[in-house]
Amino acid sequence: MGRPISIEISTHKKKKPLENERGFGIHFSDHMFIMDYSEGQGWHDPRIIPYQPISLDPAAKVFHYGQTIFEGLKAYKTGDGRVLLFRPQKNMERLNRSNDRLGVPHIDEEIALEALKALIAVDQDWIPEESGHSLYIRPYVIATQPALGVDASTDYKFMIIMSPVGNYYPEGVNPVKIYVENEYVRAVRGGIGEAKTAGNYAASLKAQEIAKEKGYSQVLWLDGVHRKYVEEVGSMNVFFKINGTVYTPALSGSILNGITRSSIIQLLQEWNVPVEERVISIEELFAAAKSGELEEAFGTGTAAVISPIGELNWRDEKAVIGGGVTGEISSKLYVTLTGIQRGLVPDPFGWMVEVEI
Amino acid sequence: MGRPISIEISTHKKKKPLENERGFGIHFSDHMFIMDYSEGQGWHDPRIIPYQPISLDPAAKVFHYGQTIFEGLKAYKTGDGRVLLFRPQKNMERLNRSNDRLGVPHIDEEIALEALKALIAVDQDWIPEESGHSLYIRPYVIATQPALGVDASTDYKFMIIMSPVGNYYPEGVNPVKIYVENEYVRAVRGGIGEAKTAGNYAASLKAQEIAKEKGYSQVLWLDGVHRKYVEEVGSMNVFFKINGTVYTPALSGSILNGITRSSIIQLLQEWNVPVEERVISIEELFAAAKSGELEEAFGTGTAAVISPIGELNWRDEKAVIGGGVTGEISSKLYVTLTGIQRGLVPDPFGWMVEVEI
Numbered sequence: 127m128g129r130p131i132s133i134e135i136s137t138h139k140k141k142k143p144l145e146n147e148r149g150f151g152i153h154f155s156d157h158m159f160i161m162d163y164s165e166g167q168g169w170h171d172p173r174i175i176p177y178q179p180i181s182l183d184p185a186a187k188v189f190h191y192g193q194t195i196f197e198g199l200k201a202y203k204t205g206d207g208r209v210l211l212f213r214p215q216k217n218m219e220r221l222n223r224s225n226d227r228l229g230v231p232h233i234d235e236e237i238a239l240e241a242l243k244a245l246i247a248v249d250q251d252w253i254p255e256e257s258g259h260s261l262y263i264r265p266y267v268i269a270t271q272p273a274l275g276v277d278a279s280t281d282y283k284f285m286i287i288m289s290p291v292g293n294y295y296p297e298g299v300n301p302v303k304i305y306v307e308n309e310y311v312r313a314v315r316g317g318i319g320e321a322k323t324a325g326n327y328a329a330s331l332k333a334q335e336i337a338k339e340k341g342y343s344q345v346l347w348l349d350g351v352h353r354k355y356v357e358e359v360g361s362m363n364v365f366f367k368i369n370g371t372v373y374t375p376a377l378s379g380s381i382l383n384g385i386t387r388s389s390i391i392q393l394l395q396e397w398n399v400p401v402e403e404r405v406i407s408i409e410e411l412f413a414a415a416k417s418g419e420l421e422e423a424f425g426t427g428t429a430a431v432i433s434p435i436g437e438l439n440w441r442d443e444k445a446v447i448g449g450g451v452t453g454e455i456s457s458k459l460y461v462t463l464t465g466i467q468r469g470l471v472p473d474p475f476g477w478m479v480e481v482e483i
Numbered sequence: 484m485g486r487p488i489s490i491e492i493s494t495h496k497k498k499k500p501l502e503n504e505r506g507f508g509i510h511f512s513d514h515m516f517i518m519d520y521s522e523g524q525g526w527h528d529p530r531i532i533p534y535q536p537i538s539l540d541p542a543a544k545v546f547h548y549g550q551t552i553f554e555g556l557k558a559y560k561t562g563d564g565r566v567l568l569f570r571p572q573k574n575m576e577r578l579n580r581s582n583d584r585l586g587v588p589h590i591d592e593e594i595a596l597e598a599l600k601a602l603i604a605v606d607q608d609w610i611p612e613e614s615g616h617s618l619y620i621r622p623y624v625i626a627t628q629p630a631l632g633v634d635a636s637t638d639y640k641f642m643i644i645m646s647p648v649g650n651y652y653p654e655g656v657n658p659v660k661i662y663v664e665n666e667y668v669r670a671v672r673g674g675i676g677e678a679k680t681a682g683n684y685a686a687s688l689k690a691q692e693i694a695k696e697k698g699y700s701q702v703l704w705l706d707g708v709h710r711k712y713v714e715e716v717g718s719m720n721v722f723f724k725i726n727g728t729v730y731t732p733a734l735s736g737s738i739l740n741g742i743t744r745s746s747i748i749q750l751l752q753e754w755n756v757p758v759e760e761r762v763i764s765i766e767e768l769f770a771a772a773k774s775g776e777l778e779e780a781f782g783t784g785t786a787a788v789i790s791p792i793g794e795l796n797w798r799d800e801k802a803v804i805g806g807g808v809t810g811e812i813s814s815k816l817y818v819t820l821t822g823i824q825r826g827l828v829p830d831p832f833g834w835m836v837e838v839e840i
Contacts, residue, residue: 151542151631158541179538184515184644185508189625192549192681193688229688264631268546274508274621274646276718278688287541289631309673314707316668318686324549325682329675331550331586331635350671351708361633 136176183272196266204469301436302343314350319380362425415445422453493533540629553623561826586635658793662699671707676737719782772802779810
């Protein structure tokens with residue numbers, strides 16, 4: 127690749143968390159990847175170094191104007207000791223789409239993927255082997271130019287950090303209760319909702335906190351224009367099975383183009399389960415819940431894979447879905463996707479990429 | 484205050500930029516203020532230290548979920564050597580309103596103001612004396628907890644940095660050309676547009692870049708719901724004088740509640756110039772421009788104070804405003820506000836706060 131990755135091995139190995147201590151994104155592996163960008167020089171100096179604090183000028187643009195994007199994916203260890211990644215090229219493609227929206231210079235997707243694999247190889251003993259556990263990988267870019275003018279940064283860092291994780295939701299694959307958000311809005315068409323960037327998550331924290339206080343796991347986001355059409359659930363895409371057909375909100379510009387989302391659509395098509403991407407109103411969902419046609423609902427994302435929804439609360443009206451138990455399609459999708467990811471079931475789409483270790 | 488600010492004076496004094504080298508937010512003074520927050524302990528350890536890089540864990544939440552807010556204000560030096568701040572309490576009140584929206588714990592406004600004054604006193608020789616120049620002050624909060632779960636951080640840093648600045652717009656008080664944005668949206672009701680937080684600025688960079696390439700200084704933002712009503716211009720509030728009355732978009736939840744904005748409304752009322760806060764459609768503006776009733780337009784903010792608008796481009800239709808020269812009200816507001824800020828004209832509202840140096 128012309129730009130070999132330099133590797134500095136840590137002399138101090140950290141203590142690894144036990145299975146029940148893992149949580150999500152709390153513990154980090156022994157090493158990290160960094161590559162710098164500066165105007166004129168482009169991306170340069172790709173390196174794996176011991177995991178350590180980074181030093182930034184207090185005026186670095188990331189602190190002030192949020193010019194930052196990220197990705198999330200997982201490495202899985204199979205029973206026979208292989209290390210697998212789930213569609214990592216898709217993450218790198220989206221990384222660059224997010225970069226476009228935020229005015230961040232493109233990153234060579236092959237170099238990013240090579241960096242990711244090299245880092246995993248160095249820290250391979252950090253990949254958990256227990257079912258449902260994995261090594262969560264967080265590639266991200268931050269703007270580092272120390273200047274307060276409101277324009278795109280001249281300098282950036284692309285970094286990758288990794289964290290051994292348990293199940294994202296302590297509830298596991300049991301259905302969660304979701305609060306339909308009427309006041310706060312996550313994103314709107316023309317905004318940055320489609321990009322995986324910090325601002326969307328910052329915008330979601332307050333509503334999420336209020337929902338938690340009310341006893342709900344996540345918020346269901348409605349569109350910013352009409353406050354009527356379903357967009358996402360928490361930081362996941364969302365699916366509804368109504369009268370035998372599975373629906374998910376069409377990509378409108380304010381919805382994240384989830385890799386788990388598109389994989390689920392492919393799986394359902396493969397299984398000949400009717401699946402449609404279209405606008406879905408909250409009234410329609412509640413009407414379907416009342417008539418008994420809303421059979422299943424679930425969120426999808428890298429962290430949780432599938433998170434069944436057992437109850438929706440919209441303006442204090444409650445809709446119980448599928449009797450509050452995990453539905454058949456939700457279960458089958460969870461078992462199949464996690465099975466493919468861990469090399470337990472065939473991978474008909476060639477999704478998994480093996481990391482040489 | 485029970486929590487005295489410790490002060491460590493820098494042994495190395497930086498070279499100050501010359502008048503023509505200042506720019507905006509490029510050079511920073513010799514010291515900075517930091518105060519830490521951790522759950523249980525609250526805000527603690529307020530300190531002034533030499534300006535220096537800060538060290539953060541790569542998983543610090545600010546890098547990933549953009550939980551950060553900021554303020555901007557200026558210190559002015561008067562002809563008789565006094566140091567004045569413009570309505571700094573208003574910045575601290577807004578700081579906490581932004582904190583609320585982003586799930587950041589409140590900061591004692593008196594302590595923040597005291598910290599700001601102490602820092603200015605230490606770096607008082609950094610305040611430029613030339614007309615139109617000042618010391619720009621940037622208080623800000625960043626989330627520092629090293630954890631990738633999407634929820635509010637348990638740890639924060641509140642910091643203040645300062646930069647000697649020239650005029651924000653090289654064009655000075657000459658009218659600028661503005662591009663009306665049809666595709667991209669800065670913020671929407673229910674979102675974070677009213678908060679001074681990184682995500683809003685991140686969302687604006689792309690459109691701003693495109694406008695610059697087309698030869699325009701700034702973007703005029705339309706509302707996210709109808710893409711019809713005027714919201715802000717670049718990172719400023721906006722005013723229009725139509726047929727003798729001055730209009731500014733009403734605070735809708737997606738518009739920043741500007742301190743310069745509210746000061747201008749007060750000044751106009753004092754002068755018996757009719758002023759109204761209401762929704763303003765872009766069609767209305769173009770109709771008024773065609774009929775010759777759109778007499779003046781200007782952006783307002785801490786950085787530029789008043790930035791007259793000489794031309795609007797909406798869908799390739801151009802409206803020249805006031806013959807492309809700075810209007811009477813724009814000029815009078817600029818002269819009066821900057822005069823009050825530098826202690827050159829009476830301060831009828833008691834806006835200025837003197838810093839003991």
